[in-house]
Amino acid sequence: MASAFKILMYAIPIIAILAWYLKRHSRAEKTGLGSLRKATEEGLIEPPTLHPEIDHTLCIGCTNCVQACPEQDAHQVLGMIRKKAHLVGPTDCIGHGACKNVCPVNAITLVFGTARRGVDIPVVNPDFQTNVPGIFIAGELGGMGLIRNAIEQGRQAMVSIGGLVKKGHQNPLDVVIIGAGPAGFAATLGATEAKIRHVTVEQDELGGTVAHFPRRKLVMTQPANLPIFGAMKFKEVQKETLIDFWREVEQKTGIKISYSERVESIVPSPKGGFTVTTNKGVYDTRTVLLCIGRRGTPRKLGVPGEEMAKVVYRVIDPAQYLNQHVLVVGGGDSALEAATTIAAEAGTTVTISYRSDAFSRAKPKNRQLVETMASSGDLRVLLGSNVKSISEGLVEIAIGDKIESIRNDAVVVSAGGILPSAFLKTFGIHIETKWGTE
Numbered sequence: 001m002a003s004a005f006k007i008l009m010y011a012i013p014i015i016a017i018l019a020w021y022l023k024r025h026s027r028a029e030k031t032g033l034g035s036l037r038k039a040t041e042e043g044l045i046e047p048p049t050l051h052p053e054i055d056h057t058l059c060i061g062c063t064n065c066v067q068a069c070p071e072q073d074a075h076q077v078l079g080m081i082r083k084k085a086h087l088v089g090p091t092d093c094i095g096h097g098a099c100k101n102v103c104p105v106n107a108i109t110l111v112f113g114t115a116r117r118g119v120d121i122p123v124v125n126p127d128f129q130t131n132v133p134g135i136f137i138a139g140e141l142g143g144m145g146l147i148r149n150a151i152e153q154g155r156q157a158m159v160s161i162g163g164l165v166k167k168g169h170q171n172p173l174d175v176v177i178i179g180a181g182p183a184g185f186a187a188t189l190g191a192t193e194a195k196i197r198h199v200t201v202e203q204d205e206l207g208g209t210v211a212h213f214p215r216r217k218l219v220m221t222q223p224a225n226l227p228i229f230g231a232m233k234f235k236e237v238q239k240e241t242l243i244d245f246w247r248e249v250e251q252k253t254g255i256k257i258s259y260s261e262r263v264e265s266i267v268p269s270p271k272g273g274f275t276v277t278t279n280k281g282v283y284d285t286r287t288v289l290l291c292i293g294r295r296g297t298p299r300k301l302g303v304p305g306e307e308m309a310k311v312v313y314r315v316i317d318p319a320q321y322l323n324q325h326v327l328v329v330g331g332g333d334s335a336l337e338a339a340t341t342i343a344a345e346a347g348t349t350v351t352i353s354y355r356s357d358a359f360s361r362a363k364p365k366n367r368q369l370v371e372t373m374a375s376s377g378d379l380r381v382l383l384g385s386n387v388k389s390i391s392e393g394l395v396e397i398a399i400g401d402k403i404e405s406i407r408n409d410a411v412v413v414s415a416g417g418i419l420p421s422a423f424l425k426t427f428g429i430h431i432e433t434k435w436g437t438e
Contacts, residue, residue: 032079036088046117046360049146050095050110052078052087058107059084065099065108075364091360095146112434120421123430128157128289131430134273135266136161136289139183140209141420147182147210148224154186154291155227161287162194170271173197173285178276180257181208184291185246188255189227199283200255203262206246209293212314213239213337228253266427274427292420299415301329305390311411315342323347325407327395329387330414331359336366338412343379351380351406353387353397387411 039045052065061083071077071092078099079088085107087093100108113119121142128136138157139150158175165174177187180202191198205211224232229249234242250257261280266288269275273286298313300306314334318341328339331354343350352370359367373379388396388403395408421431 029079029081029083031076032081032086032088035076035079036081036086039089039091045090046114047087047090047093049093050097050112051090051093052097052099052108053111054085054087055107055109056084058105060105060107061085062104064102064104068098068102070096070098091362092364095149097149111437113437115435118433118435120431121434122424123432127160128153129160132428134164134287135427135429136287137291137429138187138289139179139181139291140293141290150182150291151186151224151226151232154183154289155190155225157183157289158187158190158194158196158227161191161289162196165196165286169273169286171269171273171284171286173199173283175287175289176201176274176276176283176285177289177291178263179208179291179293180206180259181210181291181293184208184289185250185257186226187289187291188257189229189249189253192253192255193227199285200257201261201263201278201280202257202259205259206250206257207239207243208291210239211243212316213334290424298413298417301387301413301415303387303389306413308390308392310409311390311413313413314338315412318342318345321345321348321410324409325349326351326410326412327387327397327406327408328352328412328414330354330416331356332361332414332416333363333366334416335412335414336362336370338414339379340366340369340373342412343373349380349407350378351382353382353385355384355386357384 061080063080063085065085066072066078066080069077075089075092077087077089077092078085080086081088095110097110100110112121122137123131124137124142128138128142130137136157138153142153161175174197175191177184177191177198177200180188180200184200184202185206188198188200190196202208223234226232226249229252232245234245258280261278263276263278265277267275269284271284273284274288276283276285276288305311315338318338321342322345326342326348328335328342328350329352335352335354336359339350339352342348359370370379370381374381382397382399385397385399388398390408390411393407393409394405395411397404397406424431
């Protein structure tokens, strides 16, 4: 009797723990399946950037990756299905890579593109050097759009360049840094700290792609360390605040960046290294670091009337569209953010035209805001539509088999950009199309 009582004493806690464990996993699986089903139904199945590919023959279902994902609190990116980790929110993944770092059995590989959607990426070695010795790439151009990752790549690339130029050379400069976005900014700080002879040129303004975001756009980032300055502790911050912070760092550290300076050519130098020609000067350098972003040339619609002055490819200040009829073309974050910020201005009438049936490339926050504004009548959404022509006061849009004419004062085309492949190929950099590969 006593032994049976002891067995019962031990069995009850074990059964309770087992029941809790099974209930927890059942709930997690239900959530994961729900997220994956919703993503599939809405056509949100193509990751926009670097993302995990999980080998389910290796996965042990420890949930480390799910818990490590920095985006998990806002929306479910990874989930457990049949006791294995799955990418259940593909379009919500923005390439942190934290999941791979915590996997104890190396079941996760970080890849670009999928079997259905390829991504063009320049070939870059682990030291950020391309197939052309002396030319390096860091940041968004190499596929790293996340601000923290771009900053870290800029810093690491400068470490690699520092090791190379220490071997001695005849060029007056050690490196020309092209671009002052997150990667170029960090690289400039790193070069200044390491006393590497450098020039940084930026064809626009500080911030690169970030500076072109719409006014008051929230920039999702993670804490990062800047050379010389130290910690950058922002987690979620508006574009203007981040740019102001970088300007403060620029002033306090005394780094030099030449703005409104556009690169025209990069050719081999007789001394070794390269001659970089810009609209302002000529630089003889041992190495070149490209931090120019992926947007390149804005993608155009190729329709009659697109050459009109009312057609633009980025929004700086939504207030300029006060009391106007505006058409926004595109389905990514930039298009949705442009549409919602313009629609928030008094007296505007805003329509979004997108060729696909879902905003598969946009973040959940942006999709939800568009849905809310569309429901309230503040915004009109035309999915599965294509612009056919643009005229003085109208635009013609094909919706299925019908052509609709709508009043229009301005057109914002946010259809992405064309990778500057031709520019890269002029000096021999190889580009690969990634179809779900590292």
